[in-house]
Amino acid sequence: MANTATLTDISAVTASPSPDLLTPDNCAVLFIDHQPQMFFGTGSGDRTAIINATVGLAKAAKTFDVPTVLSTVAAESFSGPLLPPLAAVFPGQEIVDRTSMNAWEDVPFVEAVKATGRKKLVIAGLWTEVCVVLPTLSALAQGYEVYVVTDASGGVSPQAHEHAVQRMVQAGAVPVTWLQVLLEFQRDWARTETYGAVTDVVKEHGGAYGLGLVYAHAVIGEHAAG
Incomplete structure (x- = not known):
């Protein structure tokens, strides 16, 4: 029972991000x-x-x-x-x-x-x-x-x-x-509606990280996480 309560608590916390975080809406x-x-x-x-x-x-x-x-x-x-x-x-x-x-x-x-x-x-x-x-x-x-x-x-x-x-x-x-x-802004690579645009920005302006994405997408595929 204790373990179940802990998992529930963790789920509640992760579903409510800190108000200090920047979002596209705030x-x-x-x-x-x-x-x-x-x-x-x-x-x-x-x-x-x-x-x-x-x-x-x-x-x-x-x-x-x-x-x-x-x-x-x-x-x-x-x-x-x-x-x-x-x-x-x-x-x-x-x-x-x-x-x-x-x-x-x-x-x-x-x-x-x-x-x-x-x-x-x-x-x-x-x-x-x-x-x-x-x-x-x-x-x-x-x-x-x-x-x-x-x-x-x-x-x-x-x-x-x-x-x-x-x-x-x-x-x-x-x-x-x-x-x-x-x-x-992105915060979750499962947000598919902006995934492609975000990775494009990273590839163009993200330096070595951007090159890493180019490599990952070429070797692993377009759905490789950032």
């Missing part, structure tokens, strides 16, 4: 200032890797139909257009252009976030120490939960990036990576 993804001029000044990590992570995150949001807000700063006068591979994931979507470094001080941006109806915000942007940290602190102060995608963000130096991440964590933000977000 969050919005915000991309802030992934623009040429901002990339020129990014020195915290490999810029190609940041671009790869950014586009991977975008495809994760697109695959699961997660509300997404795209924003730029001074696109026509200084920073240039939104990263083309990022814009290509969301063709025709409005891009909120601002003059303020803190996106949360821009009314159209905040209205776009509020229109998603989500209280969990997944944020990535350039630079970490300005255009990510400022809206993150502002959103936290207004009761939002913020998850910062650190590998899809970059600062002017490693110290600037790391100190900004530390500051946000101390304020209550949660650091994540783009692949973590994608797999947290």
Whole structure:
């Protein structure tokens, strides 16, 4: 009898995931200032890797139909257009252009976030120490939960990036990576409706893990687990 009760308890627990988990139904993804001029000044990590992570995150949001807000700063006068591979994931979507470094001080941006109806915000942007940290602190102060995608963000130096991440964590933000977000959305390889799209994103942007999936699918078959 004791063993049966234990199994029942375990089943009840696994059927009720933690409210802290990100799901396609409880969050919005915000991309802030992934623009040429901002990339020129990014020195915290490999810029190609940041671009790869950014586009991977975008495809994760697109695959699961997660509300997404795209924003730029001074696109026509200084920073240039939104990263083309990022814009290509969301063709025709409005891009909120601002003059303020803190996106949360821009009314159209905040209205776009509020229109998603989500209280969990997944944020990535350039630079970490300005255009990510400022809206993150502002959103936290207004009761939002913020998850910062650190590998899809970059600062002017490693110290600037790391100190900004530390500051946000101390304020209550949660650091994540783009692949973590994608797999947290999927969470079960038996979800066949998104399995193919998720594995395609991993193959294209997941580095060695993606190559592993290519190999597994070639040797084992298309239904090999991720």
